[in-house]
Amino acid sequence: MRRIVFIFPILVFAVVGAFFAYGLTRDPSNIPSQLIDRPLPEFDLPAIQGMEKGLSTEDIKGEVALVNVFGSWCVSCHVEHPVLMELSKAGAVPIYGLNWKDEPGAGKAWLDRYGNPYDLVGDDQAGRVAIDLGVTGAPETFVVDREGRVRFKVTGPITEQYWTNTLAPLIEELRRS
Amino acid sequence: MTPEIGHFALILAFALAMAQSVALFVGARGDDAGFAVFGRRSAIVVFALVAIAFASLMHAFAVSDFSVVNVYENSHTAKPFIYKLTGTWGNHEGSMLLWVLILTLFSAVLAAQGRGCPRDLHLLTLGVQALVIVAFLAFILFTSNPFERLIPAPVDGTGLNPLLQDPGLAIHPPFLYLGYVGFSIPFSFAVAALLRGKADTVWARLVRPWALIAWVFLTIGIALGSWWAYYELGWGGWWAWDPVENASFMPWLAGTALIHSVRVVERRDAMKGWAVLLAITAFSLSLVGTFLVRSGVLTSVHAFAVDPARGVFILAILVAAIGGALTVFAMRANSLSATGAFSAVSREGALVVNNVLLLVACAVVFVGTFYPLFIDVLSGDKISVGAPYFNMIFAPIASITLALAAVGTLLAWKKGDLPASLKRLIPAAAAALVIGVLVLFLADRARVSGAFALALVVWLVGAAAIDIAGRVKLFRAPMSDSLNRARGLPGAAWGAAIAHAGLAVFALGAAGISLWKSETVVLMAEGSTAEVAGYEVTLQAVEQFSGPNYAAERADFIARKGGQAIALSGERRFYPVRGMETSEAAIRMQWPGDLYISFGENKSGNGWPVRLFFNPFVHFLWLGAAVTALGGLIAFGDRGKKPAKLRHRQPKPVAAEAAPA
Structure with a gap:
């Protein structure tokens, strides 16, 4: 009987250790979106100050596209911006912008200065649509399929490497299906 | 060159520690003195080698040798010298090296003081210790080499996380x-x-x-x-x-x-x-x-x-x-197997x-x-699991533990007398009750939990005092006699009483800040005023200035309460090398609680978001921790009596000891 008691600690550790080992294979900061495989929430955003057309859910349907949440105040967006510019120049994929919680005029000034990779930009100054999308921080990018369903979410800036390794193959696959 | 010396010393230490562990386990089995001596001395040499490695890494940081990746990634020429040195362990590789340095230091100390330790126990302990050292040295050498070179060397480093640039x-x-x-x-x-x-x-x-x-x-x-x-x-x-x-x-x-x-x-x-x-x-x-x-x-x-x-x-x-x-x-x-038995009500039971x-x-x-x-x-x-879970479940368990700690020290070893011990605690209980009732009537909020918390604090301090008073026969023997007894009291007894009292002081701080903290968040412009816990706080001025390796914004506040005016200033620093911001909160340390102000960025141009806190009793947290540590240190000083009593106790048959159950 006593023997069994002495084996107990090693059994507990075995279970905990197994969890640790399995936990190593997972990335805790990768929070999946609740929206995956659901249609993009309905919205119809006005244009940002200085531009003509806004952005609505209808605009995004029909083609596999990226919806990118950005703000002129966001440091990581500066890092991401050149990558988006390149994608837009190469015509890799349509990119729609959601200008999040920006001062009136600041978004346009930013796009004038660094270039505009977006097909259309919507102004979400109050941050309502961002809440519907479950945005936790900028930049954040949603991959939307032809039917307007969210298929993937990227938290943080898209790097060239991330595009080549993850997004490009995914978009290719969505186009084929 | 110096980084290579460090790297080489580390490799040598690794090889030697491996040989040492084998020697110690072999030495512990037989009585070959050679293995034992080699194993013990190696412990000291391994420590010396790791110390050389650590010193050479520190040297690389001190002279800003950016040809070492670790220095490049974690240091910068514009950094104050002292933080260049402390930057040695402000990163993963360096902190692992510090970890191993301490590990080998303890081993060396243990190897040097073998007196009073049975030979096989000493050697086996050092052997296990050597295995741990081997594992961690391997970890450093194979996955986290702090001496990795970067050729050609960059002109300047990328800086230490500014949050870590703090004493x-x-x-x-x-x-x-x-x-x-x-x-x-x-x-x-x-x-x-x-x-x-x-x-x-x-x-x-x-x-x-x-x-x-x-x-x-x-x-x-x-x-x-x-x-x-x-x-x-x-x-x-x-x-x-x-x-x-x-x-x-x-x-x-x-x-x-x-x-x-x-x-x-x-x-x-x-x-x-x-x-x-x-x-x-x-x-x-x-x-x-x-x-x-x-x-x-x-x-x-x-x-x-x-x-x-x-x-x-x-x-x-x-x-x-x-x-x-x-x-x-x-x-x-x-x-x-145990030889000593004890009854449920006893110091052991407690x-x-x-x-x-x-x-x-x-x-x-x-x-x-x-x-x-x-x-x-x-x-x-x-x-994610948030603080509410921990507070809700941990606080009651901790409270019960502290409440019982008061009783435990009063019980005798082997067989205690619970009613008598509880009787001695009546003054502590009475004082706790008085405080509890006072809080219940006087506190402006959190009355019930506050009453419990402060009663617990008084109970625990009271019990520690009663424990010591009883041991030195305070008021029951002449004062000089009590003083003599106090001097003769074992460090373990003093240590326990002081550490328990320290925990009570700590609990007072924890209760104060968690139950009676006041907090307001307001947008303040220069000259505007906000109110927290009876203080009228005015934002006097905000100035820009630059420090040695940062740009900063300083805000000066004046807090007024009943004719008294307190000047405080806080800072927000921007470290360009890392692109990071840190804040130095404006803190006025005072009785009965801290005035604590932190402020954010003036994004809108209309003013700075300012958070004002009044944190009652907060110092007791660290005072209590210090007293608790002091108690531990005093107990550490007590090496216990040479087992003279024990020798006389040992021959007793086990059955006799087990009798009073």
Whole structure:
């Protein structure tokens, strides 16, 4: 009987250790979106100050596209911006912008200065649509399929490497299906 | 050139430690003096080699040698010299080297003082210790080499995380590691005891000072970390139940249980298996903490850069060390039979209850910390466990533990008299009741919980005072006699009373800030005024200036209350090299509570978002921790009597001792 008691600690550790080992294979900061495989929430955003057309859910349907949440105040967006510019120049994929919680005029000034990779930009100054999308921080990018369903979410800036390794193959696959 | 010397010294240390561990295990089996001498002396040489490695890394930081990747990534020429030095351990590789430096230091000290230690126990303990050293040196050399070169050398470095450029944080990790790593010695002693199938009062007398000093260092380390978080992070709190904070707290809880149960082994030759298991647990939790911080299995503000290869390696160390120790425990713990029996109502009985409560508390923290990982593995859901869980479950358990600690010290060893002990506590209970009732009527909020909390504080301090008063026969013998007795009282008794009183002081701080904190958030322009806890706070002026390696904004506040005016100023610093901001909260330390102001960026142009806090009793947190650590230090000074009494006790038949059950 006593023997069994002495084996107990090693059994507990075995279970905990197994969890640790399995936990190593997972990335805790990768929070999946609740929206995956659901249609993009309905919205119809006005244009940002200085531009003509806004952005609505209808605009995004029909083609596999990226919806990118950005703000002129966001440091990581500066890092991401050149990558988006390149994608837009190469015509890799349509990119729609959601200008999040920006001062009136600041978004346009930013796009004038660094270039505009977006097909259309919507102004979400109050941050309502961002809440519907479950945005936790900028930049954040949603991959939307032809039917307007969210298929993937990227938290943080898209790097060239991330595009080549993850997004490009995914978009290719969505186009084929 | 110097980095290569360091690297080479580290490789030598690794090879020597391997040879040393073999020699020690062989030496412990037979009586070949050669192996034993080689093993003991190697411990000192290994320490010297690691010290050379550490010094050469520190040198690279001091002279800003950017041809070393680690220096390039973590230092900068414009950094104040002192933070260049402390930057040595402000990064993953360097902190691992510090960890191993401390590990080998403890080994060397243990190797040098073999007197009073049975030969085989000494050699086996050093042998286990050497194995731990081998594992960590391998980890550094194969996955985290701090001496890696970068050719050609860049002109300047990328800077140390500015949050770490702070005196509090410069000294916090060394203390923490002294604590973490200190528990490796009780661990090695425990495994050695299992291997030789004998843990007795001699074993306990050897383990207790090591466990105590590790515990003292850990107490100081945790308190420093919390103090740093309080004044540097600008959120007005002192403990967030962050995974990394919990990682330091779990070994503390297990270590607290260990220093109590080792005392039982020392005095009564009982609870041996339990004490051995606790010694293994305390260090295991230190290792788990290391795994948690450096593997990236959980997200935390403290976590180092995540590298899966490192995670796998540390997990392998974990499995080898903890799994190995627990396997030996499963196989051999049966041989550690107790000779001393005790009745349920006794000091030993009270310490059993203490241990159970501490381990439950530890389990609560463990489950809360790893719950997100467990859930992620089982269902793929990402969740986080917040402070409310910990506060709700941990606070009651901690309160019960503290309340009972008051009674435990009054009970006699072997067989206590509970009614008599409780009778002695009547003054403490009465004082607690008075305070409780006062709080109930006078407090403006949190009356019931506040009454309980302050009553507990008074109860615990009162009980500690009664304990000491009883031992020195205060007021029952002439004053000079009492003073003599006080001087003659063993350090363990003083230590226990002081540490318990320290915990009470700490609890007072914790209760004050969590129950009666006032907080307001307002947008303030220059000249505008806000109110917190009766203080009229005016934002006088905001100025820009530049420091040695940062640009900063300073805000001057004036707080007025009843004719008294207090000037405070806080800063927000921007470190261009890292593109990071830090805040220096404006803190006025005063009785009965701190005025604490932190401010954000004037984004809109209409003013600065300002958070104003009034934190009552908050200093008692760190004062209490310091007193608690002092208690531990005093107990550490008490090496216990030479077992003269014991010799006379031992021949007694076991049956006679077991009689009063």
